[in-house]
Amino acid sequence: MFHIIDTHIHSTFSWDSEMKVEDIVSMAKEKKIYHIGLAEHLDFHSNHKKSYMFFDYENCMGKINKVKNDFVNLSAGIEAGEPYLYIDEYEKYLEGKKFDFIMGSVHWIEDLSPVEDRYFLKFKKIEDAYKIYFEEEYKLIRYGNFDVAPHLTLVHRNGKKFEKEFSYQKYKKEIDDILKLLIQKNIALEINCSGLRMAAEDFIPDKEIIKAYTDMGGNLITVGSDSHRYNQLFFGIEKAYKLLEELNVKELTVFKERKPIKIPLKDEKSAEI
Numbered sequence: 001m002f003h004i005i006d007t008h009i010h011s012t013f014s015w016d017s018e019m020k021v022e023d024i025v026s027m028a029k030e031k032k033i034y035h036i037g038l039a040e041h042l043d044f045h046s047n048h049k050k051s052y053m054f055f056d057y058e059n060c061m062g063k064i065n066k067v068k069n070d071f072v073n074l075s076a077g078i079e080a081g082e083p084y085l086y087i088d089e090y091e092k093y094l095e096g097k098k099f100d101f102i103m104g105s106v107h108w109i110e111d112l113s114p115v116e117d118r119y120f121l122k123f124k125k126i127e128d129a130y131k132i133y134f135e136e137e138y139k140l141i142r143y144g145n146f147d148v149a150p151h152l153t154l155v156h157r158n159g160k161k162f163e164k165e166f167s168y169q170k171y172k173k174e175i176d177d178i179l180k181l182l183i184q185k186n187i188a189l190e191i192n193c194s195g196l197r198m199a200a201e202d203f204i205p206d207k208e209i210i211k212a213y214t215d216m217g218g219n220l221i222t223v224g225s226d227s228h229r230y231n232q233l234f235f236g237i238e239k240a241y242k243l244l245e246e247l248n249v250k251e252l253t254v255f256k257e258r259k260p261i262k263i264p265l266k267d268e269k270s271a272e273i
């Protein structure tokens with residue numbers, strides 16, 4: 001029996017999700033999920049002023065404290081967009097607020113998002129679209145001040161339509177630099193399942209990259225469905241566990257009050273049927 005965790009879930013406290021916190025909790029109970037993490041969007045990019053204004057910290061925490069009576073293993077987090085570019089706003093926002101975990105993401109590169117076709121069409125060489133994205137990821141992690149790096153190769157989620165030859169080997173230098181920095185800064189690597197339902201048709205990042213991370217000694221791994229819709233909740237998580245088992249990963253990481261807690265991949269006590 002796996003201890004199933006999903007620590008990348010967006011509720012209606014994110015501007016782009018339809019899922020109510022109460023529904024997420026009841027579905028987690030129904031599916032016997034061991035631990036869930038809500039990761040609400042917090043963006044400072046000017047195209048996203050709405051999101052920054054949208055996230056309602058007080059109400060969100062109030063709601064989470066209420067449902068925790070019903071489901072204890074719940075961590076309250078945010079997914080901050082480009083905090084390294086909005087350091088003053090970001091650090092000021094965090095003052096006096098308590099989160100279990102913070103994720104740091106690159107959703108925008110200047111005025112385009114690396115999940116849109118328009119971003120790729122801007123480049124003469126597709127490799128540059130990828131390299132510039134990786135440079136931004138590197139800058140994000142170098143700034144740090146967050147706990148989890150979600151969808152590390154987000155550029156490939158849609159980019160596969162344009163870059164058929166993507167592989168860890170092809171971008172090894174850029175990716176290795178990022179993985180080393182993650183380990184050095186104790187930031188967890190997320191296995192993001194959203195790529196399974198999009199052009200990439202794979203985990204974000206993929207198996208080779210996860211293996212490179214563990215070969216380097218990285219041992220802080222989280223798993224998330226990055227779900228915004230009811231039919232995406234927990235999607236791909238069991239598949240991710242099978243992959244992690246193949247890679248001989250024994251433990252996953254969740255966060256409480258921004259401290260990592262290790263959860264064994266499997267509940268060894270329960271009998272396997």
Ligand SMILES: [Zn+2]
Pocket residue numbers: 079105107150151
């Ligand atoms: Zn994201």
Ligand SMILES: [Zn+2]
Pocket residue numbers: 008010039079226
């Ligand atoms: Zn997300």
